[in-house]
Amino acid sequence: MIEKACLKCKRIVTGKQCPICKTSKLSTKWKGFVIILDAKNSEIAKEMSLTEGKYALKVK
Numbered sequence: 001m002i003e004k005a006c007l008k009c010k011r012i013v014t015g016k017q018c019p020i021c022k023t024s025k026l027s028t029k030w031k032g033f034v035i036i037l038d039a040k041n042s043e044i045a046k047e048m049s050l051t052e053g054k055y056a057l058k059v060k
């Protein structure tokens, strides 16, 4: 299964649409990722305003 990253929120998705932004603007050119398990207690999540999930660090 190809994992794509949302161009807007950088979330990594396997479908055709980002479940957060509802956009289909996804990129296969991404590098590195972070997994947010507990958004409420994560400094990274707060800083980047993310919810639980997997996010790409760099998206082209």
Ligand SMILES: [Zn+2]
Residues within 6 Å of the ligand: 006, 007, 008, 009, 010, 011, 018, 019, 020, 021, 022, 023
């Ligand atoms: Zn998104």
